[in-house]
Amino acid sequence: MSIAKFKLALLQIAVGASKTENLLRASRFIKEAADKGAHLVTLPECFNSPYGTGYFAEYAEQLETGESCLALSAAAKENKIYLVGGSIPEKKDGKLYNTSTVWGPDGGLLAVHRKVHLFDIDIPGKIKFQESEILSPGNEFTSFQMGDVCKVGIGICYDMRFAELAQIYARNGCKLLLYPGAFNMTTGPAHWELLQRGRALDNQVYVATASPARSESSSYVAWGHSSVVSPWGEVIATTDEKESIVYADIDLDHLQQIRSQIPVTHQRRSDMYEVIQKKN
Numbered sequence: 001m002s003i004a005k006f007k008l009a010l011l012q013i014a015v016g017a018s019k020t021e022n023l024l025r026a027s028r029f030i031k032e033a034a035d036k037g038a039h040l041v042t043l044p045e046c047f048n049s050p051y052g053t054g055y056f057a058e059y060a061e062q063l064e065t066g067e068s069c070l071a072l073s074a075a076a077k078e079n080k081i082y083l084v085g086g087s088i089p090e091k092k093d094g095k096l097y098n099t100s101t102v103w104g105p106d107g108g109l110l111a112v113h114r115k116v117h118l119f120d121i122d123i124p125g126k127i128k129f130q131e132s133e134i135l136s137p138g139n140e141f142t143s144f145q146m147g148d149v150c151k152v153g154i155g156i157c158y159d160m161r162f163a164e165l166a167q168i169y170a171r172n173g174c175k176l177l178l179y180p181g182a183f184n185m186t187t188g189p190a191h192w193e194l195l196q197r198g199r200a201l202d203n204q205v206y207v208a209t210a211s212p213a214r215s216e217s218s219s220y221v222a223w224g225h226s227s228v229v230s231p232w233g234e235v236i237a238t239t240d241e242k243e244s245i246v247y248a249d250i251d252l253d254h255l256q257q258i259r260s261q262i263p264v265t266h267q268r269r270s271d272m273y274e275v276i277q278k279k280n
């Protein structure tokens, strides 16, 4: 019989200029979450490096040999957990990516997600950010199977704005969508929670986001507020801007009940409209 409930932990850690310290901090928080019974643990976007186009090249690593992936693999194995390694700047074949790695309880690499939608926005007087000046986009959907428990879909931050990605993950059987992210002081209060609730309710899935803790002295000030939203669209666990761990029980029976009570999946009018998946 498969397990219908498991504990998810989101690590809202502070990220500074020292990669070594960031990795040590991540390992310490991972252990704490595992000791508290978390089965799946998620780090924030860009957890090993300050977030900003000026930092990515300097902090970037190759996945196979980089110290961040070695640390993540070891932490997953030591704590016997599934671990979503937030994201790190990755270098590969002369290009840079914003990349999330997923590790199994044996320390093996289960999945790699390269941010598909790069964060390029310009809100005059508020925030301008152009990831595409430095980064290349990934071109693949990424999900992984957590043993016989649950299929999980991965997006990174700006990816959450694209409803189609979430819809395709849900259609492919994902019951939890994880978005390591770092919204900011303009779009955070306006859209962070709303997007999570929208993705969760539309697709009747759990949605979780993991942000770095806020540092007012960083060049990019993160919103924080890592959260978990249920398939009912309700925020079931959240926090403020400070360093913390957010825990939530993911209850797949509850998800199933909601799906049978409000059966939108079967009521779609695919004779009238359709979202098409063009790649794997």
Ligand SMILES: O=C(O)CCC(=O)C(=O)O
Residues within 6 Å of the ligand: 045, 118, 119, 156, 157, 158, 159, 161, 181, 182, 183, 184, 187, 188, 191
């Ligand atoms: O979509 C937003 O408002 C923020 C996105 C972001 O910070 C990111 O993709 O890293």
